[in-house]
Amino acid sequence: xxxxxxxxxxxxxxxxxxxxxxxxxxxxxxxxxxxxxxxxxxxxxxxxxxxxxxxxxxxxxxxxxxxxxxxxxxxxxxxxxxxxxxxxxxxxxxxxxxxxxxxxxxxxxxxxxxxxxxxxxxxxxxxxxxxxxxxxxxxxxxxxxxxxxxxxxxxxxxxxxxxxxxxxxxxxxxxxxxxxxxxxxxxxxxxxxxxxxxxxxxxxxxxxxxxxxxxxxxxxxxxxxxxxxxxxxxxxxxxxxxxxxxxxxxxxxxxxxxxxxxxxxxxxxxxxxxxxxxxxxxxxxxxxxxxxxxxxxxxxxxxxxxxxxxxxxxxxxxxxxxxxxxxxxxxxxxxxxxxxxxxxxxxxxxxxxxxxxxxxxxxxxxxxxxxxxxxxxxxxxxx
Amino acid sequence: xxxxxxxxxxxxxxxxxxxxxxxxxxxxxxxxxxxxxxxxxxxxxxxxxxxxxxxxxxxxxxxxxxxxxxxxxxxxxxxxxxxxxxxxxxxxxxxxxxxxxxxxxxxxxxxxxxxxxxxxxxxxxxxxxxxxxxxxxxxxxxxxxxxxxxxxxxxxxxxxxxxxxxxxxxxxxxxxxxxxxxxxxxxxxxxxxxxxxxxxxxxxxxxxxxxxxxxxxxxxxxxxxxxxxxxxxxxxxxxxxxxxxxxxxxxxxxxxxxxxxxxxxxxxxxxxxxxxxxxxxxxxxxxxxxxxxxxxxxxxxxxxxxxxxxxxxxxxxxxxxxxxxxxxxxxxxxxxxxxxxxxxxxxxxxxxxxxxxxxxxxxxxxxxxxxxxxxxxxxxxxxxxxxxxxxxxxxxxxxxxxxxxxxxxxxxxxxxxxxxxxxxxxxxxxxxxxxxxxxxxxxxxxxxxxxxxxxxxxxxxxxxxxxxxxxxxxxxxxxxxxxxxxxxxxxxxxxxxxxxxxxxxxxxxxxxxxxxxxxxxxxxxxxxxxxxxxxxxxxxxxxxxxxxxxxxxxxxxxxxxxxxxxxxxxxxx
Numbered sequence: 033x034x035x036x037x038x039x040x041x042x043x044x045x046x047x048x049x050x051x052x053x054x055x056x057x058x059x060x061x062x063x064x065x066x067x068x069x070x071x072x073x074x075x076x077x078x079x080x081x082x083x084x085x086x087x088x089x090x091x092x093x094x095x096x097x098x099x100x101x102x103x104x105x106x107x108x109x110x111x112x113x114x115x116x117x118x119x120x121x122x123x124x125x126x127x128x129x130x131x132x133x134x135x136x137x138x139x140x141x142x143x144x145x146x147x148x149x150x151x152x153x154x155x156x157x158x159x160x161x162x163x164x165x166x167x168x169x170x171x172x173x174x175x176x177x178x179x180x181x182x183x184x185x186x187x188x189x190x191x192x193x194x195x196x197x198x199x200x201x202x203x204x205x206x207x208x209x210x211x212x213x214x215x216x217x218x219x220x221x222x223x224x225x226x227x228x229x230x231x232x233x234x235x236x237x238x239x240x241x242x243x244x245x246x247x248x249x250x251x252x253x254x255x256x257x258x259x260x261x262x263x264x265x266x267x268x269x270x271x272x273x274x275x276x277x278x279x280x281x282x283x284x285x286x287x288x289x290x291x292x293x294x295x296x297x298x299x300x301x302x303x304x305x306x307x308x309x310x311x312x313x314x315x316x317x318x319x320x321x322x323x324x325x326x327x328x329x330x331x332x333x334x335x336x337x338x339x340x341x342x343x344x345x346x347x348x349x350x351x352x353x354x355x356x357x358x359x360x361x362x363x364x365x366x367x368x369x370x371x372x373x374x375x376x377x378x379x380x381x382x383x384x385x386x387x388x389x390x391x392x393x394x395x396x397x398x399x400x401x402x403x404x405x406x407x408x409x410x411x412x413x414x415x
Numbered sequence: 416x417x418x419x420x421x422x423x424x425x426x427x428x429x430x431x432x433x434x435x436x437x438x439x440x441x442x443x444x445x446x447x448x449x450x451x452x453x454x455x456x457x458x459x460x461x462x463x464x465x466x467x468x469x470x471x472x473x474x475x476x477x478x479x480x481x482x483x484x485x486x487x488x489x490x491x492x493x494x495x496x497x498x499x500x501x502x503x504x505x506x507x508x509x510x511x512x513x514x515x516x517x518x519x520x521x522x523x524x525x526x527x528x529x530x531x532x533x534x535x536x537x538x539x540x541x542x543x544x545x546x547x548x549x550x551x552x553x554x555x556x557x558x559x560x561x562x563x564x565x566x567x568x569x570x571x572x573x574x575x576x577x578x579x580x581x582x583x584x585x586x587x588x589x590x591x592x593x594x595x596x597x598x599x600x601x602x603x604x605x606x607x608x609x610x611x612x613x614x615x616x617x618x619x620x621x622x623x624x625x626x627x628x629x630x631x632x633x634x635x636x637x638x639x640x641x642x643x644x645x646x647x648x649x650x651x652x653x654x655x656x657x658x659x660x661x662x663x664x665x666x667x668x669x670x671x672x673x674x675x676x677x678x679x680x681x682x683x684x685x686x687x688x689x690x691x692x693x694x695x696x697x698x699x700x701x702x703x704x705x706x707x708x709x710x711x712x713x714x715x716x717x718x719x720x721x722x723x724x725x726x727x728x729x730x731x732x733x734x735x736x737x738x739x740x741x742x743x744x745x746x747x748x749x750x751x752x753x754x755x756x757x758x759x760x761x762x763x764x765x766x767x768x769x770x771x772x773x774x775x776x777x778x779x780x781x782x783x784x785x786x787x788x789x790x791x792x793x794x795x796x797x798x799x800x801x802x803x804x805x806x807x808x809x810x811x812x813x814x815x816x817x818x819x820x821x822x823x824x825x826x827x828x829x830x831x832x833x834x835x836x837x838x839x840x841x842x843x844x845x846x847x848x849x850x851x852x853x854x855x856x857x858x859x860x861x862x863x864x865x866x867x868x869x870x871x872x873x874x875x876x877x878x879x880x881x882x883x884x885x886x887x888x889x890x891x892x893x894x895x896x897x898x899x900x901x902x903x904x905x906x907x908x909x910x911x912x913x914x915x916x917x918x919x920x921x922x923x924x925x926x927x928x929x930x931x932x933x934x935x936x937x938x939x940x941x942x943x944x945x946x947x948x949x950x951x952x953x954x955x956x957x958x959x960x961x962x963x964x965x966x967x968x969x970x971x972x973x974x975x976x977x978x979x980x981x982x983x984x985x986x987x988x
Contacts, residue, residue: 071860078909082459168567169522181531
């Protein structure tokens with residue numbers, strides 16, 4: 033079996049693919065195959081890892097055009113076409129070039145995030161969006177030596193959101209994220225909803241207001257890629273639908289007649305649809321080998337992903353493992369992965385400056401005024 | 416590779432897991448400028464993998480009303496086979512309810528009783544249902560809670576994160592720890608950190624064993640840093656083997672699976688625990704259950720001479736789905752088994768490091784300015800065997816205490832001058848460049864795999880003198896091989912070949928501390944089971960082992976255990 037791995041080297045600014053011939057052993061995951069390659073075939077390969085048990089969220093990458101945790105993805109299942117996830121396609125998922133899904137497993141970095149090296153992406157933008165929703169529980173005070181009561185049914189409602197591991201699979205699977213780089217994205221919105229829905233804080237309207245912006249709750253088009261790729265069963269699409277409905281109940285939704293309003297009436301229907309799909313998903317996909325049901329896309333995307341499959345020469349893969357070839361350099365992608373220079377030339381719309389290095393965060397102005405301001409500073413697209 | 420800036424902070428914390436984050440919050444609260452330096456993003460720390468829960472005598476659960484912190488302390492001391500320091504255990508158990516309530520006030524979504532109070536479940540070695548939990552994802556929930564608090568600290572900017580920085584060494588000047596040197600993995604630059612205090616909070620050393628539940632990052636870096644700075648490690652021979660890890664991958668199957676009513680069965684479908692712990696059965700402490708499973712396998716009553724069965728079917732699909740959803744998903748993902756329909760194949764695997772950097776109950780080590788807490792430290796609250804649910808508790812209680820103690824101590828410590836840090840930075844840069852010149856040589860991975868297999872075979876669940884001596888011989892050879900290992904990657908960005916080589920050096924150092932401590936303790940106590948000395952020997956060994964590095968060689972000393980209200984007894988379950 034061939035691992036076709038996208039390589040990026042920041043020193044040379046080259047981007048190409050390396051091909052590794054790996055003998056698949058029973059139970060071998062994509063992560064264990066990558067370790068095998070790094071250990072024995074190519075020590076220059078870089079990828080993130082930590083728990084190897086699908087709980088830490090470090091190893092999300094694009095595997096056969098689907099964002100997945102490498103540690104949880106069985107090679108055998110990929111090759112045999114089991115455990116498939118059908119996504120609404122969008123350009124940033126990219127062109128695979130010459131890729132033979134029957135023989136090769138295609139491994140690329142998560143889309144929509146800058147590549148640091150090979151399969152390692154810069155997660156700062158993702159975590160900036162996380163920070164923008166102010167994901168810090170505000171205790172209302174009360175008796176400091178007793179717990180606040182919480183009904184078990186509420187725990188059940190919150191769990192789908194507290195289970196998020198912040199791996200960014202949903203973020204990079206979102207067709208909307210691509211067109212609107214400042215859109216908060218599914219993970220951050222699901223996190224925000226977790227706080228809005230927590231009765232112990234009792235700040236639901238204020239929490240929902242935090243993202244009552246075009247680049248907040250109202251951008252989602254309910255493609256549901258987010259919940260399909262989530263390795264933890266989180267349902268950002270349901271959170272977004274519920275938040276919109278609550279904002280409407282509270283009379284805080286954008287006025288009907290505007291673009292966003294029109295979209296939001298449409299979304300109610302789709303939210304219901306998502307619920308049904310989610311139930312199907314729960315029922316069918318939680319066993320090994322269960323296939324994701326074919327779901328008609330909710331909204332047509334203008335440019336469906338072309339999937340050009342150029343078969344490789346028909347000879348059998350050799351039993352001997354090794355680096356097969358490194359293909360000729362390909363043009364770096366433009367969609368979703370602009371070179372570093374273009375990132376800095378974007379209008380600095382975010383409350384958190386993305387060019388700031390994470391290790392030396394700029395202190396947020398420490399005034400209440402700034403606190404309230406930043407709620408309205410969720411970036412808006414230029415009209 | 417080149418040198419970069421020197422960063423100045425009051426407190427530098429190595430490790431961003433529960434201990435590091437909890438200490439950081441305390442430091443910021445006390446007015447310190449704090450930096451967390453971690454080789455992974457804090458949310459990828461191994462704390463995230465803790466499943467079962469956190470102990471506190473809240474007395475919430477039915478049947479647990481009479482629980483008290485003293486009973487928690489007794490269970491902990493007895494569980495430790497009387498090697499824990501009772502003053503430290505009292506602190507742990509007394510502060511436990513407050514620690515859990517505080518986490519709840521920080522937003523943790525604990526599982527609840529019907530009346531809305533925090534639910535508690537039975538756990539091994541505990542007299543009452545005392546373990547508070549978030550389904551079977553307790554570590555995940557706590558880690559996200561503390562990280563959420565950490566990104567929202569007031570005033571902002573007092574807590575900096577240096578993510579994906581690998582600390583290569585501590586800086587010691589004039590008998591004081593004044594900082595550390597960190598390699599920025601993302602671009603290969605070497606940074607200096609000048610600090611008034613440094614806290615080691617980077618977890619345990621499980622990955623020196625072939626079969627381990629630990630994350631791949633648990634390579635004993637903290638213990639190795641301390642050793643190289645001349646600081647002693649304590650009780651390193653006490654390595655916890657968890658009874659139930661998935662056969663093959665050794666992914667943890669939480670003790671909660673047994674706490675909720677799962678059975679252990681051998682190939683005769685016999686609940687064999689009745690021969691080993693008639694009263695406690697599957698809920699005996701981990702050392703006892705792990706040895707029982709290994710004995711069954713060794714006696715030919717396992718499956719394929721490798722594993723036994725953990726049968727959750729008596730719980731029913733609904734209870735499994737509600738209380739153990741993570742266990743179910745792990746079994747599905749990594750063994751292709753739904754525990755509602757079939758038993759899970761389990762075998763013991765290394766799980767926890769009771770030993771660590773020797774420190775007091777404020778985290779202070781033998782070196783002024785250097786502190787340790789959490790799994791990286793040895794206070795000691797776990798002694799020779801840790802009870803389930805006490806490790807998460809330790810991270811919160813002693814992380815907080817270390818933060819407080821450091822805030823007090825640094826008032827008297829002057830701001831660190833750059834000199835010593837600069838000198839150390841130059842030394843470390845030179846060392847890294849020398850390593851990178853080894854363009855040829857043996858694979859680091861081969862040496863690492865041999866080390867892990869040797870530790871599994873020679874210093875595993877059962878130990879014996881001639882085996883251990885052979886193990887030490889192999890270790891000498893591995894150290895020699897490591898010096899000639901090749902680093903076949905010259906790149907500066909995300910050079911994981913270099914990181915792997917640095918980790919291997921740490922692992923070899925820590926493995927030797929474990930090996931020499933184990934060989935010297937001629938008794939069986941808690942997790943340290945010697946077939947040649949099967950009895951506990953309180954006359955000789957009711958004492959902590961201290962392992963130091965002096966002029967490049969290990970020296971073993973003993974230090975008395977702090978006694979307390981619970982007299983030393985035989986340990987029966």
